[in-house]
Every structure is written in structure tokens, then in C-alpha cells.
Amino acid sequence: MRIAIAGAGNVGRAIARELLDNGHQVLLIDKNPKAMKMQSVPDAEWLMADACEITSLDNAKLNNCQVLVAATGDDKVNLVASLLGKTEYGIPRVVARINHPKNEWLFDSSWGVDVAVSTPRIISALVEEAVSVGDVVRLFSFRKGQANLVELTLPDTSSCIGKTVEEIELPDNASLAAIVRDGQVIACSAHDVFAAGDELLFVASAAAESQIKACFIQS
Structure with a gap:
């Protein structure tokens, strides 16, 4: 797969x-000469250009890319690059970095963004996940407003302890993806039995997310 990354800073280079390492072809694009640290990622293609200009993206042969990652430190640049990648080049998958939480509402399909990644939100979610038992915590949004990865850690008082997966009726648009128990990931089957301390991972819509807790925790 050929992947273009707009922004060759620390984040872009790490991505x-x-x-x-996973076997993809990568093109790094940045207009700042100081970002052209080619020796740091010698196996990548490099292009010194403005990812917000059509001529630059033509030179990058963006139409041959399957994924665009807008990873600069400027939300305006990430939005423009995402929109151009989706509308002008028809890139199937556009992933954009959100630098400032106040701009999160902009990063949706109207700007060509398929997946928006907010570092502050991820960190806060991980903090919540570490300290919250019995509460549903959103870890990640796959498509803004459509599907989220959420987590629920079962307390000792959970009404589902000792019951099997098939005995619990989940709300519409929610699916139990995995159970994490004692550091092991269990690809759950209908006959797996819930235990106290289980971390349950769901893929759910925003509406279903608010109903999941009621399925496992008695009020």
C-alpha cells in the first residue's frame, strides 16, 4: 500500500x-527544509512541497496513494490537505491529526476526513480507562459520530458475572469485540463467561454507547 504523510515532523516520521516496518510504501511531504531529515527515515520517499497546493500534490502522485495521513502541527493545514486528498484525488482513506481539541468538530467527512485522531482525547481516555470501573469510556472514534471503540471494566457487583456472552442482550448498533482478562485478549465467543475485572471492548454508535452500561451494571 502506498501512503502519503503530510508533515515530516516528529509525529510524521514516527508514523x-x-x-x-509493516511493509508499506511511504511518502513524506513537508514544505519546511528543516523537516527534511531524510537520514532519519531513509526508506521513505521525500518531497519538499506544500501539501495544501494542488501542484505539489500532483508532483507527489497522490492519485496513486491509498491512504493520506495529515499529520502536521497545524490543524488548518491538516484540514485543507484532507479535503484536497479526498475531493481532488479520491483517496479512499484519509486520517487526520487534531492538535487542538476545540477544532475537533471540524474533522469530519465534510472536510474529507475518514478518521480523526486527537492526542489529547486519547490521553484523557487512557487516564479514564485506568481509573474507571463500571463506567463506559470512549477510547477512539473510527468515523466521527458513527462508530466508537469503548471500554467497560466489570466491577464485582456487575449483574452479568457468571453469565455467558449470549445471555446478554446488547443494544442495537453495539458489538462486543473482545474481552481483556489478566492481560490476555480473548476473541469472545457466545459461550465465554464474564468475570469480575474483565475489560470489555465494544464497537458502538454514540447512541448505543450510552445504553451499554445498563446491560452490565444494575442501577
Whole structure:
């Protein structure tokens, strides 16, 4: 897979190294000469250009990319690059970095963004997940307003302890993806039995997210 990354700063280069290790082709784009640290990611393609200009993106052959990652430190640049990538080049998957939480509402399909990644939100979610038992915690949004990865840690008082997966009726648009128990990930089946301390991972819509707790925790 050929992946273009707009922004060759620390974040962009780190993403590039991970993707290269996974066997993908990576193009790093940045207009700042100081960001052209080619020796730090020698296996990537490099292009010194403005990711907000059509001529630059033409030179990058963006139409040959399957994914665009807008990873600069400027939300305006990330939005414009995302919109151009989606509307002008038809890139199937556009992932955009959110630097400032107040701008999160902008990062949706109207700007060509398929997946928006907010570092502050992820960190706060991980903090919540570490200290919250019995509450539903949103960890990640796959598509803004459509699907979220959420977590619920079962307390000792949970009404579902000792019951099997198939005995619990989940709300519409919610699916139990995995159970994490004693550090092990269980790809749950209908006959798995819930235990206290289980971390349950769900993929759910925002509406279903608010109903999940009622399925496992008695009020």
C-alpha cells in the first residue's frame, strides 16, 4: 500500500517508520527544509512541497496513494490537505491529526476526513480507562459520530458475572469485540463467561454507547 504523510515532523516520521516496518510504501511531504531529515527515515520517499497546493500534490502522485495521513502541527493545514486528498484525488482513506481539541468538530467527512485522531482525547481516555470501573469510556472514534471503540471494566457487583456472552442482550448498533482478562485478549465467543475485572471492548454508535452500561451494571 502506498501512503502519503503530510508533515515530516516528529509525529510524521514516527508514523512513517511504523508503516515501513509493516511493509508499506511511504511518502513524506513537508514544505519546511528543516523537516527534511531524510537520514532519519531513509526508506521513505521525500518531497519538499506544500501539501495544501494542488501542484505539489500532483508532483507527489497522490492519485496513486491509498491512504493520506495529515499529520502536521497545524490543524488548518491538516484540514485543507484532507479535503484536497479526498475531493481532488479520491483517496479512499484519509486520517487526520487534531492538535487542538476545540477544532475537533471540524474533522469530519465534510472536510474529507475518514478518521480523526486527537492526542489529547486519547490521553484523557487512557487516564479514564485506568481509573474507571463500571463506567463506559470512549477510547477512539473510527468515523466521527458513527462508530466508537469503548471500554467497560466489570466491577464485582456487575449483574452479568457468571453469565455467558449470549445471555446478554446488547443494544442495537453495539458489538462486543473482545474481552481483556489478566492481560490476555480473548476473541469472545457466545459461550465465554464474564468475570469480575474483565475489560470489555465494544464497537458502538454514540447512541448505543450510552445504553451499554445498563446491560452490565444494575442501577
